[in-house]
Amino acid sequence: MTKTRAEWAVIIEEKNQTGKMANTLAKALAQRYAYRWQFVDFLGPNGKESAGVVDIVAIRKSSKKPPAIEGLKRLDLFEIILIQVKGGSAGKPKASDIERLKRVRSRYDAQAIVLFEWNKKKDKRKGVAQFSKLDDRGAWEKKTASELFGKPSKSAKGIARTLSSSARAPRAAPALKGDAARKAWATRKAAATNGKKQ
16 A cells, blocks of 8 residues: 555654664763763754764774874874664664775774664563674674773763652653663753753
8 A cells, every 4th residue: 555645754754753762872871881982973954864874973082002103192092983873673784884884994993883773662661772893704793882882980870870769760761671771861861951951
């Protein structure tokens, strides 16, 4: 049966909202564990998915001793992680997408290529939210946000603890997988509330 223009508009809007939510959740989960990492996403107009193979760039100053480049000191260079986000029923990146990601990694000397997947319908009770890292063989290896981005920062743990004991914790949080996802959701809500107050 052929879909009407209105039905297609609803499907497209749902896809856009799923993509936007997946992007937000990826950053929220990663930021809970981010030690000096900053996250930059590249959504298009009105929060819609934009073109390009990289959805989020995680970047931080590198504390490693710089290579033999004259005049550089520690914290002059950066560490970069490229993140592709898949929301809803979107499949894993195709071979051509992986090749593009590898070329971007090579161009910017990024440390890793990461995939974040979120599908609230896959497990109706919890939803599924997970990170995977592209290994040397070209396979996706499941990783935790902590493994990818370091130990939890004191401020992130403090915000999550405060909100989890507060009656203002969002009701939608239990739909997410595990305590880490619920606390990440609470952290995101706190950040949004703090932004409105300023």
